[in-house]
Amino acid sequence: MTVIKPELFNSRSFIYRTHQQAEFAEVAGAAQVLSYAQQGDPTTGLIDLSVRPRIGLRGPNAEEALLASGLLHPQQPNTLTVSDEGVMVLRLGRTEYWVLALPGASADLDLDALQQQLNGPGIYPVYCHDSYTWLALAGENLADIMAKVCAVDLREESFAPGDLVMTSLARVGGIICHHQMAGKTVYSIFSDSASAGYLWEALLDAMAEFDGAPAGQNLLLVADE
Template sequence: MSSLQSEHYIGLSPLQPCALADLTDLARVGFRGTDAAQYLTGRGFSLPQAPNRAVTQADGSHIARLSQTEYFLLGSPADQGERIADEEARWELDHHANYLLPRQDSHAWLQLSGAAVPQVMAKLCGVDLRPEVFGSGAVAQTSAARINVIVVNVGGAFQILFDRASHAYFVAAVQDAMLEFAA
């Protein structure tokens, strides 16, 4: 069990070939609009240069670029997601083309890590997520276990975001896929 309050291992332990951590309690938020990039850069974030790419920030948070003008910010376990929660709390409609997309209640968040991650994901998803194809910083908006997911390769782990109402179902599906890799 991790000492971080925001991580709760629900699969194999972190020392196994594959570990599943529930990060649903960490802050996450989206921003969309033609001025979103300028707004986020002005707030000190480094942004991906193209859609379906992600950048890890110095504080351990991540920014995934989902389209030309949409960004998904994922909080860092190091600060319990505080920086991202603060960004959501301080946002104000300023009549620019930058819109807040609250994601805390809409998206659940799992972290899948370990050497067997590509094999586990192959059991759930038709997209090739092997490291030589889906390297660090890659983002896939796809389907896994028959639900829509966003998969972000942050180097050493996949961040998986999906409909919060499907949390129990998706966790069970991932755990089932992980069984083959239990030591």
């Protein structure tokens, strides 16, 4: 059996080298970290989801197209929805949408096909898979951790599940999305792909006082006992 390694694929995470001790699985033609070997799940984990499928669209007709596709539509700007099939839809401002396959998303989900479908005048693709890295911070003390890198109030009472903010973290532009997975609080963070290594280190540094550690996507699939 071939051991799955990132360099076996043309599509690679921007920070795959940081996952030296990880166990991978193939996801959408790339290697996704499942878990870190010889490590129990941390109470707070930082997970690299950069290779997970996602598409973006924007423009005056984007909303209409999204509604027609049957996706769960975020009613308000800067909010998100998560469907039972594991599809997360972000609404960034009024006319931009990202559609993302969360870990554990339905195997039938084909975002490439959806991208073809969500096409037409007044709809413009957004290259969110390549412009942005996707990191997920999951577990406890998330607002405290983010307060070390971000000036926005991300405490639960100000930043409820389903909210997202477009802001700056560690002086890099980014989008922070609050959702839940396997009973855990998750902040999905999208930020400049070229700064992924920098942000990964900055977040791990911020997590250190809370015993945070790198983790794989399994952390988002298994509920704490």
